[in-house]
Amino acid sequence: MTTESTQDLVLAAAKADKQALERLLIRHLPQLHGFLRLRMGKLLRARETPDDLVQSVAREALAELSQLEWRGEAAFRHWLFTRAQHKLTDKVRYLTAQRRDPEREVTPTDSRSLLDCYGALCTPSRELASAEALRQIEAAFDDLPEDYQEAITQYRLCGLDYPQIAERMGRSEGAVRNLVYRGLSRLAIRLGGEG
Numbered sequence: 001m002t003t004e005s006t007q008d009l010v011l012a013a014a015k016a017d018k019q020a021l022e023r024l025l026i027r028h029l030p031q032l033h034g035f036l037r038l039r040m041g042k043l044l045r046a047r048e049t050p051d052d053l054v055q056s057v058a059r060e061a062l063a064e065l066s067q068l069e070w071r072g073e074a075a076f077r078h079w080l081f082t083r084a085q086h087k088l089t090d091k092v093r094y095l096t097a098q099r100r101d102p103e104r105e106v107t108p109t110d111s112r113s114l115l116d117c118y119g120a121l122c123t124p125s126r127e128l129a130s131a132e133a134l135r136q137i138e139a140a141f142d143d144l145p146e147d148y149q150e151a152i153t154q155y156r157l158c159g160l161d162y163p164q165i166a167e168r169m170g171r172s173e174g175a176v177r178n179l180v181y182r183g184l185s186r187l188a189i190r191l192g193g194e195g
Contacts, residue, residue: 032084148182
């Protein structure tokens with residue numbers, strides 16, 4: 001059994017192939033879920049569930065898929081995660097504008113797949129197996145400056161290389177390397193890791 005490439009799935013999905021759409025979505029759901037959970041911040045984590053956000057982002061991304069120009073796997077993930085980031089920004093604006101009632105806050109459920117996704121941010125030997133570990137990672141990530149968050153997200157979750165990140169962030173490649181290194185170092189120190 002051969003595995004379809006993401007490019008094949010994107011091209012088929014853009015032509016309204018429902019099975020390709022489903023396979024494409026399934027392939028990227030764990031990363032999308034991890035990305036949203038990590039980037040949603042304290043405000044959204046207290047009021048929204050990552051599952052609802054994933055569903056909303058996936059629906060909107062699928063509607064825009066026919067406009068996507070294939071430029072590679074990493075570029076596709078960046079395209080998807082950019083839509084996810086826009087969703088987060090819109091949700092924060094909505095919640096802060098409406099002054100939402102704290103009684104509506106939801107405690108999201110934690111899952112093992114999130115730990116696997118977040119494992120890319122920590123040393124491989126570090127085994128994170130509890131809900132507290134998820135909260136620690138998210139709190140440590142929330143405390144990083146925005147440019148560190150962006151560089152780490154692009155490098156570790158989107159899979160972009162340093163020149164691509166530099167272009168997207170409008171910085172030099174060396175500056176991006178420093179942002180990733182310093183951000184991961186701060187995370188490791190905060191989480192008690194070794195590097």
